[in-house]
Amino acid sequence: MSTTALGRAATSGKLTAVVLFLPPALVLFTLFVILPVGEAAWYSGFNWNGFGRPTNWIGFTNYDYVFEARAFGLALRNNVLIIVISLGIQLPLALTLAILLAEKFRGAVALRMLFFLPYVLAEVATGLIFSFVYDGDYGLLAGVWRFFGAEPPHLLASTQTSMLAILIVVVWKYFGFHMMLFIAALQGQDQHLVEAARIDGASRWQVLRHITIPLLYPTIRLSVFFAVVGSLQLFDLVMPLTRGGPADSSQTMVSFLYSHGVTRMRIGYGSAIGVILFVICVTFAVTYKRWFMRDD
Amino acid sequence: MNAIKHSLYAAAAVLAVSAGPSLAQTTVKWMHLEVNPAQIKIWEEVAREFEAKNPGTKIEMQFLENESYKAKLPTLLQSNDRPHIIYSWAGGVLKAQVEAGVLADITDQTKDTAATISAGAMSAFTRDGRVYGLPFAQSQVGILYNKELMAKAKVDGSAIKTWDDWLAAIKALKAAGVTPLTVGGADKWPLHFYWTHLAVRLGGKAGFEAALKGQNGGFEGEVFQKSGDLMKQIVDLQPFQNGFLGFKNPQSTGFFGDGKAAMSLVISTVYHQQKALAADKVGITDDKIGWVNFPSVPGGKGEPTDTLGGINGWLVTKGAPKEAVEFVKHFVSKDVQMRLAGAGFLIPVVKGADEAISNAFMRNIAQNLARSNYHQNFYDQDLGPSVGRVVNDATAELAGGSMTPRQVAKAVQDAFKQGN
Numbered sequence: 032m033s034t035t036a037l038g039r040a041a042t043s044g045k046l047t048a049v050v051l052f053l054p055p056a057l058v059l060f061t062l063f064v065i066l067p068v069g070e071a072a073w074y075s076g077f078n079w080n081g082f083g084r085p086t087n088w089i090g091f092t093n094y095d096y097v098f099e100a101r102a103f104g105l106a107l108r109n110n111v112l113i114i115v116i117s118l119g120i121q122l123p124l125a126l127t128l129a130i131l132l133a134e135k136f137r138g139a140v141a142l143r144m145l146f147f148l149p150y151v152l153a154e155v156a157t158g159l160i161f162s163f164v165y166d167g168d169y170g171l172l173a174g175v176w177r178f179f180g181a182e183p184p185h186l187l188a189s190t191q192t193s194m195l196a197i198l199i200v201v202v203w204k205y206f207g208f209h210m211m212l213f214i215a216a217l218q219g220q221d222q223h224l225v226e227a228a229r230i231d232g233a234s235r236w237q238v239l240r241h242i243t244i245p246l247l248y249p250t251i252r253l254s255v256f257f258a259v260v261g262s263l264q265l266f267d268l269v270m271p272l273t274r275g276g277p278a279d280s281s282q283t284m285v286s287f288l289y290s291h292g293v294t295r296m297r298i299g300y301g302s303a304i305g306v307i308l309f310v311i312c313v314t315f316a317v318t319y320k321r322w323f324m325r326d327d
Numbered sequence: 328m329n330a331i332k333h334s335l336y337a338a339a340a341v342l343a344v345s346a347g348p349s350l351a352q353t354t355v356k357w358m359h360l361e362v363n364p365a366q367i368k369i370w371e372e373v374a375r376e377f378e379a380k381n382p383g384t385k386i387e388m389q390f391l392e393n394e395s396y397k398a399k400l401p402t403l404l405q406s407n408d409r410p411h412i413i414y415s416w417a418g419g420v421l422k423a424q425v426e427a428g429v430l431a432d433i434t435d436q437t438k439d440t441a442a443t444i445s446a447g448a449m450s451a452f453t454r455d456g457r458v459y460g461l462p463f464a465q466s467q468v469g470i471l472y473n474k475e476l477m478a479k480a481k482v483d484g485s486a487i488k489t490w491d492d493w494l495a496a497i498k499a500l501k502a503a504g505v506t507p508l509t510v511g512g513a514d515k516w517p518l519h520f521y522w523t524h525l526a527v528r529l530g531g532k533a534g535f536e537a538a539l540k541g542q543n544g545g546f547e548g549e550v551f552q553k554s555g556d557l558m559k560q561i562v563d564l565q566p567f568q569n570g571f572l573g574f575k576n577p578q579s580t581g582f583f584g585d586g587k588a589a590m591s592l593v594i595s596t597v598y599h600q601q602k603a604l605a606a607d608k609v610g611i612t613d614d615k616i617g618w619v620n621f622p623s624v625p626g627g628k629g630e631p632t633d634t635l636g637g638i639n640g641w642l643v644t645k646g647a648p649k650e651a652v653e654f655v656k657h658f659v660s661k662d663v664q665m666r667l668a669g670a671g672f673l674i675p676v677v678k679g680a681d682e683a684i685s686n687a688f689m690r691n692i693a694q695n696l697a698r699s700n701y702h703q704n705f706y707d708q709d710l711g712p713s714v715g716r717v718v719n720d721a722t723a724e725l726a727g728g729s730m731t732p733r734q735v736a737k738a739v740q741d742a743f744k745q746g747n
Contacts, residue, residue: 080713081401082427096745167570185570188512190729276513277572278729279720293398295713296423 068309075303080296093303102279103304106287109194113262113283116198117205122254125206126247129213130239143214147207154204158271161200162187165272190280193273197281200268205261209254216250217243252323259319263312284308355651358389358410360396363599366672373666377657384650397712404429404644411647412655415460415640417451418704419711424642425454431643433652434458440656447702448676451638460642461659464673465702467595467636467692468520472617476505476589484590484617490557490624497566500589507566509588511576512726515719516707520592521561522722522735523706524621524635525554531629532701547740555725555732557624562726572727577604584610592621594637595692599671618691634699637708638676668693710743717742 075093077085097103128146132139149157164171167185176183186196220243228238266285269275275282275290282290288308292301357374361367367388374386389410391399396414403409404424415421424430434457441449441458448462470493472484480503482496500507511517526534530550538546568574568588577600583591584605591597595618602610623631641655657663664675665683674693675681681693696702707715721738724730730738 080423082405082423082429167573185573188570188573190727273573274513276515276723277727278724290716294394295716296397296401296420296711297713298401 068306071302071305071309073302074299075306077299079299081298085299089299093300094307096300097303097307100291102275102282102287102291105279106275106282106284109281109283110262110265112194113198113201113265114259116202117258117262118255121202121206122209122251122258124202125209125254126213126244126251128206129210129217130243132210133214133217143211147211149204150208150211152204154267155271157200157204158268161196162272165196187273188277190278193277193281197269197272200272201262201265204268205258209258212250212254212257213247216247220246249324256316256319256324259315260312263308263315284311352383352385353648353650354385354387355412355648355654356387356389356410357412357651357654358391358396358414360391360393360414363672365670366667369667369670369672373658373663374654377654381650381653384654386654409644409646411644411651413642413644415452415642416705416708417460417462417638417640418708419715420708421452421459421642422454423711425459429645430459431645431647431652432457432459433461433643433655436649436652437461437656440659443661443678444659444676445678445697447699448638448640451704452640452642460640461655462638462640462676463659463664464639464667465636465676465696466639466674467634467695468524468592469595469621469692469695470590470619471583471593471597471601472590472619473583473586473588473611474615474617476500476586477617479503479505480589482589484619487619487622490622493622494560494564496590497561497564501564501566506568506588507564507590508561509568509574509579509582509591510571510726511574511579512567512572512723513574514576515716515723516705517576517579517593518726519705519707519719519722520635521558522551522554522725523703523718524592525557525624526550527633527635527701527703528621528624528627528629528631529553529557531627531633532703534628535703545740546743547736551736551739552732555735558722558725559732562728567726572723580604581606586611595674595689598688613688616688618688620695630700632695632698633701633703634696635703635705636696637705638702713745714739714742 074085076088076090078087078089078093079085132143132146152160163169165186167173167183167188170183172186173183184192186192224242224246225238228242233241262283264285265283266289269281269283269286270289273281275286279287284304285308288301288304292298292304295301359370361370371388374388378384378386397420400413400420404413404427409429437458440461444462448465449458452458452460452462470484470487474484477484477496477500480496480499482499484496487493487496497507530538534543534550537543538548538551543549568579568582571579574582579591580593580597580600581604582588583593583597584601585607598616598618602608604610620631621635641658643651643655659677661677661680664673664677664680667673668675668680668689669683669685671684671686671689674689674696675683681690681697684690684693703709705715706718709715710718718739721730721735725732725735
């Protein structure tokens with residue numbers, strides 16, 4: 032008698048919690064995620080300029096147009112490029128700095144703050160600042176070039192270098208964030224393991240290779256996740272720097288969506304890009320969580 | 328409690344009766360894109376005058392930045408809070424708005440005003456005989472030049488009459504070590520002037536209208552292929568400033584104002600802007616600045632007097648109070664037009680208002696526009712936001728060397744076929 036009553040109390044308590052706490056999240060999620068995505072999917076079947084109701088149903092033609100567009104290929108390539116650079120340069124850089132700065136020495140905190148500062152800066156402001164830095168006539172970079180007696184390049188004006196210029200800013204802006212993630216993880220590590228290894232005669236390198244870094248794996252996986260999702264969302268840094276140009280050479284998926292969908296009043300076409308981007312993001316998020324972050 | 332309520336109602340009723348019409352406030356929401364504070368000052372004066380003449384009406388000015396205005400407008404127009412008067416460049420966007428039924432048909436209320444406006448400008452805001460807005464300003468695209476720099480290469484800007492004259496001038500300037508042309512290539516539309524003005528010269532009005540109907544190969548036809556070929560002749564001379572594809576339009580305008588390039592193919596209003604955007608805020612002074620119309624081309628079917636430029640106007644949205652139409656009519660009245668023209672802010676559309684232009688430079692532009700029988704609106708407005716942007720993209724790529732004239736024409740025609 033008393034045990035069933037207790038059990039009932041426990042389940043009803045759980046039920047109350049579910050009834051109380053689930054709806055707000057569910058409503059918000061439905062309202063701001065499910066519905067817009069569904070709407071975008073619906074619009075993507077129309078040739079529609081945003082005025083009135085969509086009536087001109089064209090099926091999957093918008094998707095054909097997207098896949099045919101050269102800018103789409105370039106945007107995809109650039110997004111992959113950003114991911115590769117984030118993983119290949121940014122993360123190792125962040126990890127190295129984190130390992131150096133996680134230890135306590137004079138100036139460590141100041142250095143951490145310094146490296147973290149770019150992340151605090153707003154994206155648009157960063158983009159504007161760097162558009163001045165890169166300016167081939169009056170910019171800082173032009174000054175450096177002239178100092179060595181060379182003709183300064185216009186990095187943002189060439190299809191060959193525009194993406195390079197953006198990648199430099201991306202790495203500069205976000206490595207501090209990943210460094211902070213690593214530092215936090217490093218400081219949470221159990222120092223006894225390191226001490227034990229040192230007593231057993233492990234060298235600094237061995238400790239790093241076999242203890243510190245393996246213990247960081249969950250954080251590294253998280254950091255990779257952030258880097259990839261962040262690269263897929265990259266937009267506000269690109270707009271003030273190049274607006275995706277010249278000749279779409281520095282377009283990302285989102286800037287492509289904006290400049291070819293929204294500003295052209297091609298809501299159907301833009302929605303198709305949005306749906307494609309959504310599918311890419313969801314596929315990545317689900318598989319990554321399933322394969323790599325299962326144990327975290 | 329009830330007593331208090333009743334007495335409150337009574338008081339309110341008394342107040343309403345005694346105050347009369349002044350309580351029946353109508354607010355007219357007027358959305359604009361103007362950034363020049365000197366011009367806005369005059370606009371505000373005009374609004375206050377209108378309020379004084381029409382008690383009970385309040386004109387509320389709302390501002391949006393150019394690009395965000397274009398992006399936001401479709402949503403804005405379909406909300407309950409839509410502005411009553413909106414800015415327009417006519418063309419394809421106006422067409423879409425008319426078809427969507429978000430604009431008010433103001434044909435009957437504006438008959439008398441429409442008769443005072445030049446027919447060409449008025450036709451831009453007329454669709455199937457119905458009037459949806461009133462124009463208030465127009466502009467011309469042409470070659471702005473710096474007399475001092477031209478003299479260095481012993482070139483006379485005013486003598487540029489033909490395409491070959493222009494090519495020769497560019498070559499001479501290059502040889503003299505002067506940057507011949509500056510352009511805001513990052514914004515793309517400054518580059519589309521080359522291609523489209525060539526098409527105006529090559530095909531004339533008939534050529535453009537045929538392309539719209541899909542005749543002669545549409546925008547892939549001979550006229551547009553040749554426009555690309557000729558534009559490429561200019562591009563091949565490498566006449567633009569270093570890094571021109573990274574320059575936004577204001578930067579390029581400042582570059583001209585700083586006296587770093589001899590010429591620029593621009594909208595006539597750049598005459599003012601280059602002063603404001605020059606590093607010294609003085610820019611190229613009136614004695615050193617020149618303007619010459621786009622040169623004629625061999626075999627061109629267009630008249631040399633044909634012009635490319637913009638037509639700007641105000642539209643009244645559906646459900647707007649009648650005061651909105653009255654205000655627009657007031658805004659394009661001869662008196663207000665003369666005031667704005669006199670201050671040099673615009674080329675008026677009301678007949679006779681150009682007499683107020685005291686500035687010789689602007690006077691010349693006004694005369695060019697008055698002489699023109701075919702004033703082509705900017706392609707990126709006229710063809711609608713989607714096809715228009717493809718024209719901008721493709722011509723910028725032609726300038727950057729990543730597209731051939733043939734590909735440009737094909738890209739435009741493909742976009743035209745895809746529709747919106």
